[in-house]
Amino acid sequence: MFVLQLAVAGIAIGSVYALIALGIVLIYKCSGVVNFAQGGYAMLGAFITYGLTSVGLPSVIALVLAIAVMGGLGALTQILVLRPMLKAPVVAVMMATLGILITFRAVCLLIWGPDQIGFPALFPIGAIELSGIFMTYNYIAAFLLSAILCAGFLAFYHYTPIGLMQRCTADNTRAALAVGIHVSNQVTIAWTASAMLAGLGGALLASLNGLSLGLSNIGLVAFPVIVLGGMTSLPGAVVAGLVLGILQAVTDGVLTPAIERFLREHTDIYSVGTLQQVIPYALLVLVLLVRPQGIFGTKESERV
Amino acid sequence: MLDVSGLSVRYDSVIAALEGIDFEVGEGRIVALLGPNGAGKSTLLKAIAGMLPFEQGEIASGKAVFDGVLLNGKHPAAITRSGIALVQDGRQCFRNLSVGENLKAASFRHSKGAEDRLQLVLTYFPILEEFYARPAGVLSGGQLQMLVIGMALMIQPRLLMLDEPSLGLSPVMVQSVFEIVERLHQDLGMTVVVAEQTVPRLMEIADDVYVLSRGHSVLHAPPDEIDEDRLQSLYLS
Ligand SMILES: Nc1ncnc2c1ncn2[C@@H]1O[C@H](COP(=O)(O)OP(=O)(O)O)[C@@H](O)[C@H]1O
Ligand SMILES: [Mg+2]
Numbered sequence: 001m002f003v004l005q006l007a008v009a010g011i012a013i014g015s016v017y018a019l020i021a022l023g024i025v026l027i028y029k030c031s032g033v034v035n036f037a038q039g040g041y042a043m044l045g046a047f048i049t050y051g052l053t054s055v056g057l058p059s060v061i062a063l064v065l066a067i068a069v070m071g072g073l074g075a076l077t078q079i080l081v082l083r084p085m086l087k088a089p090v091v092a093v094m095m096a097t098l099g100i101l102i103t104f105r106a107v108c109l110l111i112w113g114p115d116q117i118g119f120p121a122l123f124p125i126g127a128i129e130l131s132g133i134f135m136t137y138n139y140i141a142a143f144l145l146s147a148i149l150c151a152g153f154l155a156f157y158h159y160t161p162i163g164l165m166q167r168c169t170a171d172n173t174r175a176a177l178a179v180g181i182h183v184s185n186q187v188t189i190a191w192t193a194s195a196m197l198a199g200l201g202g203a204l205l206a207s208l209n210g211l212s213l214g215l216s217n218i219g220l221v222a223f224p225v226i227v228l229g230g231m232t233s234l235p236g237a238v239v240a241g242l243v244l245g246i247l248q249a250v251t252d253g254v255l256t257p258a259i260e261r262f263l264r265e266h267t268d269i270y271s272v273g274t275l276q277q278v279i280p281y282a283l284l285v286l287v288l289l290v291r292p293q294g295i296f297g298t299k300e301s302e303r304v
Numbered sequence: 305m306l307d308v309s310g311l312s313v314r315y316d317s318v319i320a321a322l323e324g325i326d327f328e329v330g331e332g333r334i335v336a337l338l339g340p341n342g343a344g345k346s347t348l349l350k351a352i353a354g355m356l357p358f359e360q361g362e363i364a365s366g367k368a369v370f371d372g373v374l375l376n377g378k379h380p381a382a383i384t385r386s387g388i389a390l391v392q393d394g395r396q397c398f399r400n401l402s403v404g405e406n407l408k409a410a411s412f413r414h415s416k417g418a419e420d421r422l423q424l425v426l427t428y429f430p431i432l433e434e435f436y437a438r439p440a441g442v443l444s445g446g447q448l449q450m451l452v453i454g455m456a457l458m459i460q461p462r463l464l465m466l467d468e469p470s471l472g473l474s475p476v477m478v479q480s481v482f483e484i485v486e487r488l489h490q491d492l493g494m495t496v497v498v499a500e501q502t503v504p505r506l507m508e509i510a511d512d513v514y515v516l517s518r519g520h521s522v523l524h525a526p527p528d529e530i531d532e533d534r535l536q537s538l539y540l541s
Contacts, residue, residue, distance in 0.1 A: 087360060161412060164401075164405060164408065164409055164412065165409065165412065167398070167400070167401060167405075168398050168401065168409045171398040171399065171400050171401060172396055172397065172398055172399070173358070174355070174358070174392060174396045175392070175396035175397050175398060175455075176398075176409075177355060177358060177380045177381070178353070178355070178380065178384070178389075178390055178391075178392055178396060178456075179384065179409055179410040179412070179413065179455060179458075179459060180380065180381040180384035180385060180412075180413035180414065180459065181381065181409070181412070181413065182379065182381050183358075
C-alpha cells in the first residue's frame with residue numbers, strides 16, 4: 001500500500017514533469033538544440049506567479065499572467081540569444097542555454113533570495129481517500145491539469161496548421177524553407193510554447209513541493225530521462241516525465257531509506273544526500289548501453 | 305521573366321562557387337542548366353530561391369530579378385510567394401509526414417485555390433493519391449520525385465526549377481519525369497529550368513541551354529548545337 005501511495009504521488013508529479021519535458025523535446029525537434037535552461041523557465045514561472053500573488057493578485061490570475069509572461073520571455077530568448085547564433089555550432093548554442101539557466105538563477109537569487117518559499121495555494125485545500133490511498137486536491141488538480149494539457153498539446157501538434165508547420169520544420173528544414181515556411185519563426189513558436197509549458201509546470205511543482213532555486217535543477221534531472229524517451233518523440237517525453245516522477249518517489253520513499261539504513265549498520269555514513277538526482281543518470285547509462293537510440297527514438301538521428 | 309546578371313556567390317565568405325554568371329529565362333520556356341558535378345548548378349538555383357543564407361552562402365555581387373522585382377536578400381518564403389518553386393536536389397520532403405500532409409504543408413502559405421491545385425496534382429500523379437495517407441518515407445525514389453514536383457506545384461509557381469530530378473532514377477522513371485515536365489509546360493504554360501549533368505532526353509524538350517563549369521558560364525546556345533561530345537569537352541575545359 002505504501003508503494004502504491006508513492007506511485008500515485010509519483011504519477012502526479014511525473015505528469016507535471018511531462019509538461020516540462022514536452023518543451024525540451026519540442027525545441028530539440030525543430031532546432032536540434034537541447035535547452036538546458038528549461039528548468040530555469042520552470043523556476044522563473046513559479047517565482048513570477050509567486051511575485052504576482054505577493055502584490056495582491058488572486059493566485060489563479062497570477063498563474064495565467066505568469067504563463068503569458070513566460071511565453072513572451074521564451075520568444076524573446078529565441079530572438080535575442082538564439083537567432084544571432086544561427087551560424088554557430090549546435091554545441092555553442094547549448095552552452096548558451098546553460099548560460100541562460102545560470103542567469104535566471106542569479107536573477108531569482110537577487111530578487112527572492114536563497115530560501116525555500118511557501119508557495120500560495122493554487123487549488124482548494126483538502127484530500128480524498130480512495131481504498132486506503134490518500135490524495136490531496138493539490139496532487140489531483142496538478143495531475144488532471146497536466147494530463148489535459150499534455151493531451152491537448154499533442155492534439156495541437158498533430159491536427160492544427162501551426163502543428164503541421166512545426167512538424168515540417170522538425171522533419172526537414174531545407175524542404176520547409178522551400179515550401180515557404182519561415183523556419184526561424186517556427187523555432188520562436190517552439191520556444192514560446194516550451195517556456196509556457198515550463199512556467200505552468202514550475203508553478204504546479206512549487207504548489208506541491210514549495211519554491212526555491214532548486215526547482216531549476218529539474219531540467220538537468222529530466223534530461224537523461226528525455227534521452228531515454230528518444231529525444232525526438234513527444235509521447236516519449238510524456239512517458240519520460242511519468243517515469244521520472246515515479247522513479248523519484250520510489251527513490252525517496254524506499255531506496256534512500258533502505259540504503260541509508262544499510263550504510264548506518266555497516267559504516268559511518270549517515271546520509272546519501274539527494275540520491276533522486278543521481279538515479280536518472282544511472283538509469284540513462286544502463287539503458288543507453290542496450291538501446292543507444294533511446295526507447296522511443298528511431299535509429300537514424302538527423303542533424304540539419 | 306527571370307534575369308540573373310553578373311552573379312557571384314561565395315560560401316563561408318571565401319569559397320567562390322559562382323563567378324559573374326548571366327542567366328536568362330524567358331516566359332514559357334524550358335531552359336536546361338548543364339554542368340558536371342560541382343559546377344555550381346545547385347548554387348545558382350539556390351541563389352535564385354533565396355536559400356543561400358541557410359547554407360553559409362551569400363551573393364557577393366550581381367543580381368537576380370524576377371518580373372522586374374529584385375530577389376537578392378529576400379527570404380525563400382517571399383520568393384515562393386512571388387511565383388518561384390525550387391525542387392531541390394535529394395528529393396527534399398517531409399518523410400515522417402503522410403503524402404497528403406506533405407502536399408498540404410506545401411500549399412499552406414499559398415492557400416488560395418489550394419483544393420483545385422491538389423486535384424490537379426493528383427491527376428498528374430495518381431500514385432500520390434494511392435499513397436495519400438502513407439508516410440512519404442515509404443515511397444521509392446521515382447515516387448518521391450513525383451511527390452516533390454507535386455509539392456512544388458502546390459506553391460502555384462510560374463517558374464519551376466528542378467535540380468537534378470533524374471539523379472539515381474531508372475531510365476524508365478527518368479523518361480516519365482521528363483514527360484511530366486513536358487506536360488506541365490504544354491498544359492499549364494509553365495516556365496521550367498532543369499539542372500542536369502548529362503541528359504540527351506532533356507535536349508529534346510529544352511528551348512535553351514546554359515552550360516556551367518567550375519563556377520563559370522561556358523556556353524549559352526540552342527539545344528541543337530549541343531551534343532554529348534561537345535558537352536564532354538566543355539566539362540573538361
Ligand atoms: N554549403 C556549401 N558550403 C561550402 N561550399 C559549397 C556548399 N555547397 C556547394 N559548395 C561548393 O560550391 C561548388 C558548387 O557546388 P554546387 O552548386 O553544389 O554544384 P552542382 O550542383 O553543379 O554539382 C562546389 O565546389 C561545392 O563544393
Ligand atoms: Mg547540384
